[in-house]
Amino acid sequence: MFTISPAPLDPGRLQRQLGDERAGACVTFEGWVRNRNEGQPVLSLEYEAYALLAGTEGERILAEARAKFDLVGAAGVHRVGHLQLGDLAIWVGVTAEHRGAAFDACRYIIDEAKARLPVWKKEHYAGGATAWINCATRGDHGGPAATLPPAS
Amino acid sequence: MFTISPAPLDPGRLQRQLGDERAGACVTFEGWVRNRNEGQPVLSLEYEAYALLAGTEGERILAEARAKFDLVGAAGVHRVGHLQLGDLAIWVGVTAEHRGAAFDACRYIIDEAKARLPVWKKEHYAGGATAWINCATRGDHGGPAATLPPAS
Amino acid sequence: MISVHVQYFAILREQRGLTTETLVTPATTPAALYEELRARHGFTLPADRVRAAVNDAFVTAGATLRDGDRVVFIPPVAGG
């Protein structure tokens, strides 16, 4: 199941839901808020999602992974809200009989999720500047981390 | 750090020790005791390690991963003792700024650990038969899951 | 003329200054509707960087809009 969560994620609980005696391998990916992006210090991150479509698209990605790889289970959650350094932004967990399928599927899911989920990320910098990542346009002096004026 | 543990592993605690504000990605691998190997139902698994050399070799594998990939942190633990279905036998966790390095390094560490750590696994089957995995010889009728007589 | 409900997210929400609006438009496709709104509200993202969803499913820019549709314009995503 793929969900969008306004509440902090609990990786232990998420992983336990994948428990299955047929599984010999469990690979998880966690995306953490880090203190730097494209060389610029970051103070915090805001995530916003079109939750309904993000859930649907996430489920579609999980179904693709199940079709491509020999899995026992797969799940994912994307956090939304204002996150601080070190916070968990996205969790993906995959189980399989063998580790090759688990690694490949986990990688597939996070790659597709980053490219396809209608989720947006706004970086907050020292001094109050912010930027919606990937939304810079020519007039913003280019680059994904170009700063827009502080939000009102 | 790579350790050998006779006590059950606590993935939450293990992962928290990797927390670092420079890390944007955390990939973990867990090896679970599954109920079947090479088509044969398995009841439980015994793991035995040459703990001192396994720790040294595990540390060497982690150092190789740090040299090959752009990591923030890496750690691993192998459990020893008599494990039941679903129990966690090995945990590997890797953090990096970016997910590509984290996935590649985690995969590298578990592949090398399985091939190189002086750790042995004895499968217990229904009826009391057991087999040391990979230790079958021609006289055992071949195959990694060939059964030896029940241990006395 | 049709009436559509538009929902904004992220940079479009901030540039529009609101989350949802219902409006009457001569546009018959998401592409035409986006150009109309962009001209009116000064959205910085060009049309070719924005995808569209209608009634909670992705659609092409040339899909036909119907009266009562719920339309979302999707800025470049950046999850994870």
Add this chain to the structure above:
Amino acid sequence: MISVHVQYFAILREQRGLTTETLVTPATTPAALYEELRARHGFTLPADRVRAAVNDAFVTAGATLRDGDRVVFIPPVAGG
């Protein structure tokens, strides 16, 4: 003749019936010592499937054994 301490793990431990022993041997390499022990105790693993460690470090089968060395024969591993 040298005196060496041998430690057994896994299938070798079970086939030998003990964990450690100290013995006096004419063997000067791990390979020769393994053949001696294999003949005496009926180990099923052929020498080419067993690695050796001396004083807690891997060594080659032809390494020189010294009096007082701690020797471990390592059956095929199967961790994870």
